[in-house]
Amino acid sequence: MHTDDRGRVEVRRLGGRDRDAFLAAMRASRQLHRPWLTAPTSDDQFDALLGRAGQLSFEPLLAHRRIDGAIVGFFNVNNIIRGNFQSATLGYGAVAKHAGNGYMTEALELVLRRAFTAMRLHRLEANIQPDNARSIALVRRCGFVHEGFSERYLKVAGRWRDHERWAIRSEQWRAG
Secondary structure, rough: OOOOOOOOOEEEEHHHHHHHHHHHHHHOOOOHHHOOOOOOOOOHHEEEEEEEOOOOOOEEEEEEEEEOOOEEEEEEEEEOOOOOOOEEEEEEOOOHHHHHOOOOHHHHHHHHHHHHOOOOOOOEEEOOOOHHHHHHHHHHHHHOOOEEEEEEEEEEEOEEEEEEEEEEEHHHHOEE
């Protein structure tokens, strides 16, 4: 149940002021993320993330609870391609302390609203390792459609890993 009609979470662009809280949350979430993703856990990695934030092809977003500002997860809208494509890929990770409470579902709904309105994207794709049942359930709940399988698609933690392709288009989101 939402605490108000606006929901329990907010999503905003990640910034330098988030360094300490973000890094602490990612360090505490290493076990949850393994082997699905490698989130920034050092100052250098955070600086690299912020450096990428200056590129037009990348938008890092932070999800936090309204009630106390606690970080519940992050989303990266990557590889934004404009022109006739208007498409991007989506990466994300929950914070272990808050996993399983529905925060990521609420946050992903906000990310989709941002992607298909303010960012004017047509398509958003999430590539997920086949054994990552929680992540697959998340995108399915939010209206993504399974589009296929990519063998050895992405290198995660030093290994090339298979991924399923899940995507949602703006018209699917609007109809949902």
